[in-house]
Amino acid sequence: MILKHRTRGLGTKIAELIICPIYANLPTELQAKIFEPTPEGARKVVLATNIAETSLTIDGIKYVVDPGFCKIKSYNPRTGMESLLVNPISKASAMQRAGRSGRTGPGKCFRLYTAYNYHHDLEDNTVPEIQRTNLANVVLTLKSLGIHDLVNFDFMDPPPSEALLKALEQLFALSALNSRGELTKVGRRMAEFPLDPMLSKMIVASEKYKCSEEVISIAAMLSVGNSIFYRPKDKQVHADNARKNFHSGFVGDHIALLNVYNCWKETDFSTQWCYENYIQVRSMKRARDIRDQLEGLLERVEIEPTSNPGDLDAIKKAITSGFFHHSAKLQKSGAYRTVKNPQTVHIHPSSGLAEYHPRGLSTMNLCLPQRICDRLLN
Missing domain, CATH: 1.10.10 (Arc Repressor Mutant, subunit A)
Structure with a gap:
């Protein structure tokens, strides 16, 4: 947005500037724009996350601007929470970023940090994921x-x-x-399930509550990550309204994800329906593939496929069987306090429960530490 505003202010003083973002959760058709040839007399600017370090090569890139930071997922054993934190990159990552410039011709990398920082402050390699x-x-x-x-x-x-x-x-x-x-x-x-143990326990517990069909749908949708809903900058209000429709009846995010999958299934897995509801087709197809695999694994562990769509309490009990470790209670101050290892948390701003204040929560990733929530809201 800042780049667009600046270029608009310069008018015809500069050549046309094509601004293309690229990140993992971006819809496929928008990701493809970065590979389109640049028109004569125009310049292309690609704003990329870590995905551009090793996952792709774009022809014609001559200049790379390396800010020296990246977002890394880190797990804190004391609180039992994962956070996406901004950390300095490693020397190995810096070399990878520099290597993006001039792949098909001469190029330069501009680093927004000093040589002293590079030699004294950056680690040689990124911390292995198993350690975080x-x-x-x-x-x-x-x-x-x-x-x-x-x-x-x-x-x-x-x-x-x-x-x-x-x-x-x-x-x-x-x-x-x-x-x-x-x-x-x-x-x-x-x-037997290639999932997080909390999700696996949720599926195993669904046998008792006779709702395994619904629970594997929720598990499949959660396995895709936070890439189900798409919120384009120019249609944020429409996207938010479409998302609220799946939270009707004051249901949590897990039930909302189940509603999304069931509605998509009712439309015979329609691509057009996904566009109309600002839902990513690629993510939904991946969720369907994961669900098919989980359905096959149910047979292996001798869990009979059962469906109980009308009993939301049974589905919630199955979810809580796996995620009781993340339960939190509403305090008088309006914040939440985790039951185990007491810590003040808030509902994530992107959650459908953000507008309400339920007395208790048992969620996978909707609670955030106070300091992270403050950063998101400000």
């Missing part, structure tokens, strides 16, 4: 393979011991491990 992520799924997989001595396991990049202990504690709370750290029957069923 929730290890519950890794531990469950290792246990299912018969590897019990996790402390002395020969990891290529050993994760923090605190993260391993947190993972064991979480799996015990989910009934995947017994008091001796051995896999239970529930744990063996959970290990």
Whole structure:
């Protein structure tokens, strides 16, 4: 927006400037614009996230501006929360970014930091993901393979011991491990699903509440990430109204995602319906593929496919069976306080519950620490 405003102010003093953003959640047709040939007498500016470091090469890029920062997902074992934090890049990333310039001809990279910063402040390599992520799924997989001595396991990049202990504690709370750290029957069923253990427990619990069809739809939609809804800059109000329609009846984000999938299914998986409701077709197709795989895995773990669309309480109970660890209660101040490891959190601004104040929450990723929420709102 700033670039568009500046170029509009300069008028005809400069040549036409084509501004193309590129990030993972951008719809495919808009991503394709960055590869279109630049018209004669015009210049192209590509505003990219880390996706441009290694995932793609754009012809004709001569100049790269490297700000020296990136957003990295980090897991805090003490709070049990993942955050997307802005961190300085590594020297390896800096070299990758410089390599984007002049791939097909001479080029330059302009770094917005000094040579001193590069040599003294930047790490040689990016911290491996295993050292900054929730290890519950890794531990469950290792246990299912018969590897019990996790402390002395020969990891290529050993994760923090605190993260391993947190993972064991979480799996015990989910009934995947017994008091001796051995896999239970529930744990063996959970290990069959290539999902976060909380999602796996949610699916296993759905057998009890007779709603496995609905729960695997929710699990598939959550597995896609935050790329279901699309909010174009010039149609934000329309996109927000379309999204609110799926939250009718004061339902949480999980039920809203189920409503999205069911409505899409009723339209025979219509692409046009996705465009009209500002929903990304690519993400929905991926969710459908994941759901088909989960449906096949239900048979493997001997869970009978059952449907109970009218009983939202049963679906919520199945969800809470997996995500009770993330439950929070409303305080008199209007903020929420997590039940385990008390911490003040707020509902994420993008959540459908942001306008309301339910007395309790049990969510996967709708609660944010106070400092992060303040940054998003300001």
